[in-house]
Amino acid sequence: MQFTDREFWAVIHGLVLGTLFLLAFGGGLAGLWSLKEKYLTAEGLAERSPRLWVGTSVMAVVAWLTVITGTFIVYPWYRAAPPEGTDLTNQAGLLDFPRYWLLASDNTAEWHTFAMEWKEHVAWLAPFLATAVAFAVLYYGTQLVRRGDVRRGVLVFFTLAFVAAGIAGLMGAFITKAAPVA
Amino acid sequence: MQDVQTKPNGPVAASFVAAGIASATVGIFVVLNEISTEVNGFLKFDASFGIGKGVGPLSGKVTLGVIAFVISWVVLHFALRGKEVNFNRWLGIALVFVFVGFALTFPPVFEFIVGIFVPEA
Numbered sequence: 001m002q003f004t005d006r007e008f009w010a011v012i013h014g015l016v017l018g019t020l021f022l023l024a025f026g027g028g029l030a031g032l033w034s035l036k037e038k039y040l041t042a043e044g045l046a047e048r049s050p051r052l053w054v055g056t057s058v059m060a061v062v063a064w065l066t067v068i069t070g071t072f073i074v075y076p077w078y079r080a081a082p083p084e085g086t087d088l089t090n091q092a093g094l095l096d097f098p099r100y101w102l103l104a105s106d107n108t109a110e111w112h113t114f115a116m117e118w119k120e121h122v123a124w125l126a127p128f129l130a131t132a133v134a135f136a137v138l139y140y141g142t143q144l145v146r147r148g149d150v151r152r153g154v155l156v157f158f159t160l161a162f163v164a165a166g167i168a169g170l171m172g173a174f175i176t177k178a179a180p181v182a
Numbered sequence: 183m184q185d186v187q188t189k190p191n192g193p194v195a196a197s198f199v200a201a202g203i204a205s206a207t208v209g210i211f212v213v214l215n216e217i218s219t220e221v222n223g224f225l226k227f228d229a230s231f232g233i234g235k236g237v238g239p240l241s242g243k244v245t246l247g248v249i250a251f252v253i254s255w256v257v258l259h260f261a262l263r264g265k266e267v268n269f270n271r272w273l274g275i276a277l278v279f280v281f282v283g284f285a286l287t288f289p290p291v292f293e294f295i296v297g298i299f300v301p302e303a
Contacts, residue, residue: 076236121287132201143188
């Protein structure tokens with residue numbers, strides 16, 4: 001039982017980091033949603049704050065690691081070009097070149113022209129948004145409970161970060177099913 | 183909502199708008215990459231600057247997005263530090279930028295725009 005290099009990085013990028021991102025989002029969202037003075041005592045707030053700090057920070061770090069590994073390690077394998085002279089309409093000869101394999105048939109081309117084109121770009125919005133969220137939580141700390149305006153903005157950005165990453169993750173899973181890089 | 187017992191919200195507003203500017207930057211370069219062969223060549227930072235081998239124009243789009251994020255955050259942070267701003271207004275500005283980013287990275291939208299500038303595309 002072993003992984004190739006490509007399988008290893010595909011698992012790190014899509015499964016390990018993706019799972020961590022989901023966990024961090026779930027914890028962070030629950031913490032932010034219920035971060036209201038009427039729900040919390042001073043002790044409750046002090047107990048909850050580190051968890052919120054960790055959840056949002058982990059989400060931001062994981063978002064960066066996911067897009068960096070995806071773009072600079074996995075993506076080059078996906079878009080690798082076949083040798084010159086290869087018949088680009090024959091999928092059988094393109095198994096090691098996922099992008100070209102998908103484009104070789106009308107039945108699979110949209111996995112590249114729509115799904116991959118969307119995924120590779122929208123994914124990068126997630127770390128920008130998640131970093132702003134983590135900064136807001138770190139900056140305010142326990143004071144965030146008294147800043148309803150900021151907390152609402154944080155919730156919106158946090159959700160948009162998840163949407164961007166969710167689109168990328170979902171498209172990535174579909175593309176990998178159709179044409180794995182491994 | 184201003185609360186004198188808490189820190190001023192300017193730095194957080196700065197980070198939100200910076201994230202929006204970065205998102206819009208990625209989206210704008212997605213479109214420009216499709217419209218212009220010169221921009222397409224320029225964005226190949228993997229070949230020009232060694233940023234990621236075999237990544238192609240995506241290396242330039244995301245690098246410029248990150249640069250836009252850092253620069254705009256630093257500039258806005260120093261402009262807004264210590265200030266209490268109308269957070270909802272700044273959030274609205276940030277969301278407009280984020281919306282531009284989402285829209286321009288969605289293939290049907292950027293292909294429509296490309297079709298306007300490059301009808302034969």
